[in-house]
Amino acid sequence: MTSDYTFTLDYYKDFYRRxxxxxxxxxxxxxxxxxxxxxxxxxxxxxxxxxxxxxAVWIQGRAAWLLxxxxxxxxxxxxxxxxxxxxxxxxxxxxxxTDGRMFxxxxxxxxxxxxxxxxxxxxxxxxxxxxxAKASGDEEVAGEARRLFGQCxxxxxxxGILPAKYTDTRPAKGIGIPMIMLNTAQQLRDTIGDPHxxxxxxxxIAEIERDFVKDDIRCVMEQVAPDGSIIDHFDGRTLNPGHxxxxxxxxxxxxxxxxxxxxxxxxxxxxxxxMWERGWDKTxxxxxxFRDVYGKPVQEYWHDMKFWWPQxxxxxxxxxxxxxxxxxxxxxxxxxxHDYAYSHFHDxxxxxxxxxxxxxxxxxxSIKGNLFKGPFHLPRQEWYxxxxxxxxx
Numbered sequence: 001m002t003s004d005y006t007f008t009l010d011y012y013k014d015f016y017r018r019x020x021x022x023x024x025x026x027x028x029x030x031x032x033x034x035x036x037x038x039x040x041x042x043x044x045x046x047x048x049x050x051x052x053x054x055x056a057v058w059i060q061g062r063a064a065w066l067l068x069x070x071x072x073x074x075x076x077x078x079x080x081x082x083x084x085x086x087x088x089x090x091x092x093x094x095x096x097x098t099d100g101r102m103f104x105x106x107x108x109x110x111x112x113x114x115x116x117x118x119x120x121x122x123x124x125x126x127x128x129x130x131x132x133a134k135a136s137g138d139e140e141v142a143g144e145a146r147r148l149f150g151q152c153x154x155x156x157x158x159x160g161i162l163p164a165k166y167t168d169t170r171p172a173k174g175i176g177i178p179m180i181m182l183n184t185a186q187q188l189r190d191t192i193g194d195p196h197x198x199x200x201x202x203x204x205i206a207e208i209e210r211d212f213v214k215d216d217i218r219c220v221m222e223q224v225a226p227d228g229s230i231i232d233h234f235d236g237r238t239l240n241p242g243h244x245x246x247x248x249x250x251x252x253x254x255x256x257x258x259x260x261x262x263x264x265x266x267x268x269x270x271x272x273x274x275m276w277e278r279g280w281d282k283t284x285x286x287x288x289x290f291r292d293v294y295g296k297p298v299q300e301y302w303h304d305m306k307f308w309w310p311q312x313x314x315x316x317x318x319x320x321x322x323x324x325x326x327x328x329x330x331x332x333x334x335x336x337x338h339d340y341a342y343s344h345f346h347d348x349x350x351x352x353x354x355x356x357x358x359x360x361x362x363x364x365x366s367i368k369g370n371l372f373k374g375p376f377h378l379p380r381q382e383w384y385x386x387x388x389x390x391x392x393x
Contacts (some may be wrong), residue, residue: 051369
């Protein structure tokens, strides 16, 4: 490394640490902890004022994961451990239906409002339970994390076990299931351990590479037919560059775990390359939300907006790709997306990021928390990049 490069890494390491601990986390905590009913009150406006006291089960799990992870990796602050416990207890007491599946949306008190057909609430509960079990030493919660992970595997691998979204007329599968299961297994392995994680991780990566990565057209598909072929209809052609780039860094993380496995580095970097080419807005900067695989119009009317989380995933992926390969283009891309995101999404007055921008960078909404946005993608990005660089330099 040159001295200039080392200086740049030092800058980013300090920047991400400072943003995480002095800006992002303080926006959410301690004020979001619901001392009366447990869990977290996360649907907030720009200044942190509460917009709605309902609770998204996804975000309850994600917030508990964050607090427990900070306790495990940054500093053993009692308030982080206690905050994580409140989220875990709320999930265990209120967010499971009688059939063992989890709800998606509940009231402040924990009464169910909505249950969705997929099992992402469960995967976020797994990572929350596992991180908290490591922090607290609670073997009962650790066992629950492993049991729930096994349940997720059953959901992911048993056709017909969950309600179908479509009829059998045009069967399809999405990249979301192998992606979320890959990352859930990584989190479980890295916190409390599970002897089956490595085998499942290998299988899910193989499925992504075999069925979703299209090297001939330099693309990562969001949805394909069961045999991996492209479905030439609106939904089948729609790409989500930020999501594919998130999958790329999950694979690059696995490459690093497996002693810089060259095959996985190559796969993750190809995925990043393909979707940067398709997703980066060359006119205004930032990662676009949806694109069509053949360059046709996309039916979703928000296709050209800039959402917060694709920028977070791309910041991680580009930095991880650079530290693994040393290729200058990844350092350049990291700077581009970092500079764009922190100059457009970051709220310098109140902290944290706005969630939604128009294509030209104008703010679409002042909202900071809703059913889908909360303390996860941004703090995870800042935490991961800080930890990566702290171990790298």
